[in-house]
Amino acid sequence: MPRSQRPSTESMANVLRVLPARWAITIIAVLIAYVLLQPRLNAWFGWQLPSIPAMLGQETPKTKNTPASKQAAPKQADAKKQADATASQSQSSTTEKPKSSSGSFKYGILKSLGRDRYESPAGLVYGPGSEEGHRLQHIERHLQDDPTRPGSHGVFQGTMEQFLIAIDDTYRRARGHAKGTRTRNEEAETIYEAPFDESIGYLGGSSGRGQKNPPLKQMRVVVRGKNLITAFPIP
Amino acid sequence: MALPYLIYVRTCPICKEGLCRVRVCTVSHHLVGCVVCDECESVWTDPDMETRSIEKDDTYTASCPECGLSLWDEACHWADIQEVCLLGWYDKVKVART
Numbered sequence: 001m002p003r004s005q006r007p008s009t010e011s012m013a014n015v016l017r018v019l020p021a022r023w024a025i026t027i028i029a030v031l032i033a034y035v036l037l038q039p040r041l042n043a044w045f046g047w048q049l050p051s052i053p054a055m056l057g058q059e060t061p062k063t064k065n066t067p068a069s070k071q072a073a074p075k076q077a078d079a080k081k082q083a084d085a086t087a088s089q090s091q092s093s094t095t096e097k098p099k100s101s102s103g104s105f106k107y108g109i110l111k112s113l114g115r116d117r118y119e120s121p122a123g124l125v126y127g128p129g130s131e132e133g134h135r136l137q138h139i140e141r142h143l144q145d146d147p148t149r150p151g152s153h154g155v156f157q158g159t160m161e162q163f164l165i166a167i168d169d170t171y172r173r174a175r176g177h178a179k180g181t182r183t184r185n186e187e188a189e190t191i192y193e194a195p196f197d198e199s200i201g202y203l204g205g206s207s208g209r210g211q212k213n214p215p216l217k218q219m220r221v222v223v224r225g226k227n228l229i230t231a232f233p234i235p
Numbered sequence: 236m237a238l239p240y241l242i243y244v245r246t247c248p249i250c251k252e253g254l255c256r257v258r259v260c261t262v263s264h265h266l267v268g269c270v271v272c273d274e275c276e277s278v279w280t281d282p283d284m285e286t287r288s289i290e291k292d293d294t295y296t297a298s299c300p301e302c303g304l305s306l307w308d309e310a311c312h313w314a315d316i317q318e319v320c321l322l323g324w325y326d327k328v329k330v331a332r333t
Contacts, residue, residue: 129296130276131307150331151246151254186249188289189275222250222275224295230274232252 106136107161109168122168124221124228135228139163142232145204145213153205154216154232167231170194170219189229192221201233241331242319244282250275255284257314257328258306260299267301268314268322278306282327 038051105111110118110126116134117127130138140160146153156163174181174192182193199215202208216233223229243254253274260267269288270279276297278288288300297306304310319325 127295129307131273133307148333149254150241150243150329152252154252186277187287189249189277191250220250220252227295229276229295230250230253232274234252 107164109161109164120164120168120171122172123226124168124171124223125226126228129229135230136160139167139228139231142201145202145208147204147206147209149205150207151205152203152207154201154220154234155204155208156201156233158200163231166196166200166219167221167228170221170231171223174221189222189224192223193234194219203233203235237333238313238315239333240316241333242314242316242328243331244270244284244328247272247275247277248284249277255279257282257319257322257324258297258311259314259318259322260302260304260306260311262299262302262304262310266318266321267299268318268324269300269306271297271306276306282324 035051106118110120113119113125115127117125118136119125126135128134132138132141142154142156143158143160143163145155156166158166170181171192173194174183177183178194180195184191184193195218197217199217200219201216202213203211203216204213208214214235216235218234219231220234221228221231241254241256243256245255247253247255250272253272255270255272255277258269258271260269270282270284271277276295278290278297278300280286280288280300288298290296290298290303298304299306299311314322316325316330319328
């Protein structure tokens with residue numbers, strides 16, 4: 001038994017010693033009845049009566065999982081697992097409109113910096129630019145195939161949120177020189193690449209169609225400073 | 236207006252995914268052409284792609300090598316075949332149906 005729980009047990013024994021015998025028997029009988037009835041009362045009436053071990057600090061009271069706890073914002077440390085999990089997601093490439101349902105966080109993870117600029121947990125900045133008008137709209141092109149496009153077109157299989165998490169994960173691991181990652185510096189850009197344990201998408205475009213859309217297990221992220229320019233899955 | 240074909244020089248040597256396409260700026264009294272990657276927005280001043288044009292400001296948006304205007308401004312567009320010919324670049328490009 002943990003040392004911290006001895007005082008409460010000992011103090012209870014001391015209390016029983018000083019009480020008259022019939023009081024002690026009554027208290028013990030009530031305790032036994034409570035132990036037997038507590039789970040049933042909770043089940044029947046939906047109460048949250050704590051068990052005796054919980055009251056003595058030997059067990060944490062059971063609490064229902066609230067939706068809020070399930071929807072907690074993903075921590076950076078979990079980014080890899082979540083990004084990998086996207087590989088087993090459905091085949092649909094869902095493009096979702098930017099939303100701010102999680103407070104002021106766009107797509108659940110991007111913090112607003114003002115002037116239509118957003119920062120990811122890893123520090124990547126998504127701002128206005130590109131032919132589409134915004135980098136977020138630009139990378140959204142990689143959530144679906146463009147079969148008539150000459151050459152290759154990496155397609156990420158998952159939602160925009162999952163794509164952003166995978167991009168962040170690539171950036172964070174490559175900057176940390178994690179195993180299997182690559183970094184290339186051009187005149188103005190830095191290009192990061194990182195492998196994933198499972199497929200994160202497939203090769204699209206006319207080149208991908210010619211190869212029967214093989215699965216892709218790497219991500220390439222192009223940045224200028226901390227500003228994301230583009231990102232897409234690669235062979 | 237979207238063209239029924241796509242004019243490009245080659246796959247981008249920077250991001251290795253985008254297509255380096257001919258973009259024209261019509262702000263000046265003459266046609267200004269450049270080559271822009273439609274994925275990473277790298278810009279070159281000629282179809283041989285020997286000279287890169289890198290914007291100096293912090294907008295990180297592809298800009299016209301001559302006037303500095305954003306290449307995504309209304310005054311700029313992807314070149315059609317006639318404009319590519321006017322620039323004298325037709326023998327440097329590929330044309331793909333879309």
